[in-house]
Amino acid sequence: MNKILKVFSGSTLISLVAILLGLIVGAIVMLAGGYDPFLAYQSLFSQVFGNTYDFGETLREVTPLILTGFAFAFAARTGLFNIGGEGQFIIGMTAATVIGIKVHGLPVYIHAPLAVIAGGLFGGLWAAIVGYLKAKRGVNEVITSIMLNWIALYLANFIVRHFLLMEGKQRSENILPTASISFSWLSGLMNNARIHWGMLIAVLCAFFFYYFMWKTKQGYELRAVGNNPNAAQYAGMNVGRNVVKAMFISGIFAGLAGAFQILGVFQYQSVMSGSPGTGFDGIAVGLIGMNNPFGILLGAFLFGTLTYGSAGMSFGAGVPPELIRIVIGSIIFFIAAQGIVRWVIKPFYFKRKKEKVL
Amino acid sequence: MDWVTTLGQLINTTLVFSTALIFAALGGIFSERSGVTNLGLEGFMMFGAFASAVGTYYAEEAGMGAASPWIGMIAALVLGVITSLIHAVASITFKADQTISGIVINFLAAGATLYLVKLIFDGNGETPLLTEVFNKVSIPGLSKIPIIGEGLFHNYPTTYIAIILVFVGYYVLFKTPFGLRLRAVGEHPSAADTAGINVNRMRYIGVMISGGLAALGGATVTLTTTSTFAHNTISGQGYIAIAAMIFGKWNPLGAFGAAAFFGLSQAVRTYVTLFDWSKDIPQEFIYMLPYLLTIIVLVAAVGRSAAPSALGQPYDPSKR
Numbered sequence: 304m305n306k307i308l309k310v311f312s313g314s315t316l317i318s319l320v321a322i323l324l325g326l327i328v329g330a331i332v333m334l335a336g337g338y339d340p341f342l343a344y345q346s347l348f349s350q351v352f353g354n355t356y357d358f359g360e361t362l363r364e365v366t367p368l369i370l371t372g373f374a375f376a377f378a379a380r381t382g383l384f385n386i387g388g389e390g391q392f393i394i395g396m397t398a399a400t401v402i403g404i405k406v407h408g409l410p411v412y413i414h415a416p417l418a419v420i421a422g423g424l425f426g427g428l429w430a431a432i433v434g435y436l437k438a439k440r441g442v443n444e445v446i447t448s449i450m451l452n453w454i455a456l457y458l459a460n461f462i463v464r465h466f467l468l469m470e471g472k473q474r475s476e477n478i479l480p481t482a483s484i485s486f487s488w489l490s491g492l493m494n495n496a497r498i499h500w501g502m503l504i505a506v507l508c509a510f511f512f513y514y515f516m517w518k519t520k521q522g523y524e525l526r527a528v529g530n531n532p533n534a535a536q537y538a539g540m541n542v543g544r545n546v547v548k549a550m551f552i553s554g555i556f557a558g559l560a561g562a563f564q565i566l567g568v569f570q571y572q573s574v575m576s577g578s579p580g581t582g583f584d585g586i587a588v589g590l591i592g593m594n595n596p597f598g599i600l601l602g603a604f605l606f607g608t609l610t611y612g613s614a615g616m617s618f619g620a621g622v623p624p625e626l627i628r629i630v631i632g633s634i635i636f637f638i639a640a641q642g643i644v645r646w647v648i649k650p651f652y653f654k655r656k657k658e659k660v661l
Numbered sequence: 662m663d664w665v666t667t668l669g670q671l672i673n674t675t676l677v678f679s680t681a682l683i684f685a686a687l688g689g690i691f692s693e694r695s696g697v698t699n700l701g702l703e704g705f706m707m708f709g710a711f712a713s714a715v716g717t718y719y720a721e722e723a724g725m726g727a728a729s730p731w732i733g734m735i736a737a738l739v740l741g742v743i744t745s746l747i748h749a750v751a752s753i754t755f756k757a758d759q760t761i762s763g764i765v766i767n768f769l770a771a772g773a774t775l776y777l778v779k780l781i782f783d784g785n786g787e788t789p790l791l792t793e794v795f796n797k798v799s800i801p802g803l804s805k806i807p808i809i810g811e812g813l814f815h816n817y818p819t820t821y822i823a824i825i826l827v828f829v830g831y832y833v834l835f836k837t838p839f840g841l842r843l844r845a846v847g848e849h850p851s852a853a854d855t856a857g858i859n860v861n862r863m864r865y866i867g868v869m870i871s872g873g874l875a876a877l878g879g880a881t882v883t884l885t886t887t888s889t890f891a892h893n894t895i896s897g898q899g900y901i902a903i904a905a906m907i908f909g910k911w912n913p914l915g916a917f918g919a920a921a922f923f924g925l926s927q928a929v930r931t932y933v934t935l936f937d938w939s940k941d942i943p944q945e946f947i948y949m950l951p952y953l954l955t956i957i958v959l960v961a962a963v964g965r966s967a968a969p970s971a972l973g974q975p976y977d978p979s980k981r
Contacts, residue, residue: 332773336780384760386700442959443968445700446907449900450952461945577896587768590761623779628772636747636765642755 314593320644322591322605325634332629333622343620350615351608359489359496363568365607367392369505370560371585372603373512374430374553376594380516381549382529387433387448388557389582390455393575395426395558397459399565400572403478404467414481419504419562426558427551429455434550438543444550452578460574473574484566499567501559508556512596515552525549557582590635606631665807667935671928672812676820677885679924681706683823684878685902686909686916687830688871693911694834695867696847696971700763701748702875703899704770708744709737709876710883711774714788714890715781717883721793729793730884734819737880738873744770745872746865753864756975767899775892787891794884795819819881826874830913843867847969850976860976878902904955911969926951 330340351361371388378385399422406414433451436442467475484500516522527535528545536542560581565572588606592599609631613624637644685702692699716736720729748766751757778788795817804814834840845853846863854860882898883890901923908922909915933939933947 332776336776436956436960440960442956443907446904446959447956449904450956453897453952454949457945457949461943464945465943577893583767586764590764623776623784625772625775625779628768629776630772632765632768632772635761635768636751636757639757639761639765640751640755641757 316648317641317644318591318593318598318638320648321634321637324637324644324647325630328633329626329630332626333620336622338620338622343616343622343626346619347609347612347616349619351612353615354494355492356494356496357611359493359498361607361611362502363497363499364611365603366499366502366505366567367560367564367581368584368588368603368606369600370508370556370563371582372588372592372599373508373585373596374557374560374582375586375589376592376596376599377512377516377556378430378549378553379589379594380529381525381545382532383434383437383444383546383549383553385430385433385448385550385553386445386586387430387451387554387582388585389578389580390448390452391426391429391554391557392561392564392579392582392585393452393455393459394429395422395561396565396572397462397561398422398425398558399482399562400467400475400478401462403482403566404476406482407479409481411481411483414479415484415566418478418482418566419484419501419559422562422565423555423559426561427553427555430554430557431547431551434547437550438546452582456575456578459572463572463574467572469571475572477570478566482566483570484563486567497568499563501563501567504559504563506600508559509596509600516596521548557585560585587631587635590638591631593638605634666811667932669808669811671925671932672808673815674928674931675921675924676813676816677924678927679920680817680820680823680885681878681881681898682902682905682920682923683827683917684881685875685899686905686920687823687826687913688874688878689903689906690830690834690909690911690913690916691843691867691874692871693867693906693972694847694969695843695864696850696969696974696976697749697752697864697868697871698759698763698973699748699868699871700760700903701766701770701899702763702871702902703895703897704763704766704768705741705745705872705875706879706882706895706899706902707767707770707774708740708872709879710894711778711788711879711890712736712740712876713880713883714791715777717791717793718788721791725793727793729791730795733884734877734880737876741872741874741876741879742869743872744876745869748872749865749868752975753861753868756977759973759975771892774890778890788889791884791888794888817881817885819877819885823881824917827913827917834913844969846976847971850971850974851978854976854978860978864976875899875902907968908955908959922954923951926954 333340333343350357352358371392374388374391375385399418402418402421429451433444433447436447437444463475469476486498486500490496490498516526524540524545527540528542532542584606588599588602591605592602609627613627616622617624685706689699689702713733713736717729717733720732725732748762751762752759779785782788797815797817800814804810834844842858843863846858846860850860879895882894887894905916905919905923908919930947933942
C-alpha cells in the first residue's frame, strides 16, 4: 500500500503525466491547424526508429543535450541558475577545434583525448568566471552568464576567422584525423550515422554526477550550499568556494558537449551568426529530468527524439516542425506547475486507493 | 563627414536600437517589482513581433494605409497580455518555479510564432515584407536644433512613446498608491496582505503589464527595423532587456540608461569603421564591448544587486 502510494505520488508519475499532457497539447494545436495528429506522431516516431541511420543520428542529437542538461542541473543542485551553458558550449567547441587543428604529430590516443580535455577544461573555466564573480562580488549569475554567452560567441568567431579559417569559407579547416572521436565501427553498422565516443562518455558522466553529488563529502557540501547557504556557512562550509567549484564542474559538462560536436560530428567550426542553442536546450532537458542525472538521460532522449523526429512529422503530415517546441514547452510547463498535474491525476489516484482498501 | 552630423546621427541610431529594450526592460520591472521573476521577456517580445507583423499585414490588406502599424501595435499588446497569463497562472496560482515558467514562455513563443507563421503564410518561414511601417517623425522647430535636433527630435513614434513611458512608469511605480501596492507585494507580501492588499491580484497585474510592454518592444523591432517577422527577429534582445533591468536596479530611469547604453554600443558598430584610427579593430571585439563593459561596471560599481526581496517566491498565506 505504502509502496504504491509512494510510486503514484512520486515525481516519476508526474513527469510521465506531464509528457502525456504535452503530447496532448501538441495534438490539440495540430487539430486546430487542420493537421492529423495521429499521422504526425506516427511519422515522428517512424523517422526516429524507422532505420538504423536515423536512429544513430538521433543518438547523435541526444548526446550534447545530455551534457548541457547536466551543466544546468549540476549548478541547480547548488542553488545556481546556470543560463550560460550556451557560452560554455561554444568555448568548449573552440578549444577542441584549436587543439584539433593546431597540434600536430600526436598519435590518436593522445591527440583526441587532449582535445576533449581542452574542451571540457575551458568550458569549466568559462563558467568558473561566473562563479568567481558571484562568490567574490555578489554579481547575479544570471546576468553574467548571459553576457558571457555573447562574449563567447564573438570570441569564438574571432578565433576561427583569424587563426583557423579555411580560405574563402566562413568556417575553419577540418580537424586532423588524429583528433577525431568518431566511433567508426558502430558508425559503419549504422549506415554512417555520425556516432562518436562522446555518447559513451556522456552516459559515464551520469554516474559521475550521481556519485559525486550524493556519495562524496564535496557533493554533500554543494547540496548543502544549494539548500541553504546560510546554514552551510554556519556549519563551517566555504560557500564562495563551493559556488566556484559547482560552476566549474557544471561548465566542464557543457564544454565537453561542445568539444564532442566538433570532434565527433562536424570536424570543423563555422563562423556563427547566432547562438547554436544547445546550451539553452540543456536547460529544458535539465528541467524535464528534474535535475536528476538519470532523469536527464531520459529527458535528453525524449528531447532529442522529438527534435530529430520533427523533420519526419513535417514530411509525413505537413506539420511545421516548430510544433515540437510547443510540445516541449508544455511538458516543462506541466512539470513546473505540478499543481495542474496533481489535479489531473487526482481522480485516478483516489480510485486506485479505494480499490486497494476493498 | 563633420562631427556635428555624426554625433547627431549617433544619438539617433542609439535611440532606434534602445527603443525595444526600453519597452521590454520596463515590462520586466513591473513584473519583478511585484515579486514575479520574468525570464520570459524574450518570448513576450517574440509574441509581440509576430502579432505586430500579422496585424499590420492584415490591416494593410484591409486598406487601412498608414494606420496599419498602429493596428499591429495593438495586436502585439493584446497577444502579449494574453500570453502573459500563462506565466501568471503557472507562477502565481500554481506556485510553479518562476524562472522555469519564464523559460517555458520562451520555448512556447519560439514554437508557436513560427508554427502560426507557417500556417498562415503557406509554409513560409517569415511574414511577407510589410510596406506600411513606421516612419521617422520630425518635431517641428525642435528638430532644427544642432546635434540634439537630429538626435532626439527626428525619431520613430515608438521611440517617443518608449521615452514617455519611462517617465510614466517611474511616476506610477514611485508616486501613486498603485505603485506602492505593487512594490509592497514584491518586498513583503505578507505585510501587504495584512494591510488589505490582494497579493495575487497585484502580481497578476504586474505580469500582465510586463507581457504587454515586452510585446510592444518586440513590435517596434518588426515595425521600425526589420519590416518582417522571422525566427531571428528578436534573437536575444529579451535577455539583454533583463540585463538592462538588473543593471538599472529595477528602476525605470536606470533601465532607460542601461538600455541607452546597450543601444549606444550597438550604434557604435556602424561608426567605428568610418575612422582611420578605429577601422582596424576586429569587429568581433566591437560586438563584444557592451557585454564586457556590463560585467566590468557590475563588478566595479554596482556590486550586490537590489532586487525586490520577495522576488521569485510564490506567496503562501499559510506561512505568514
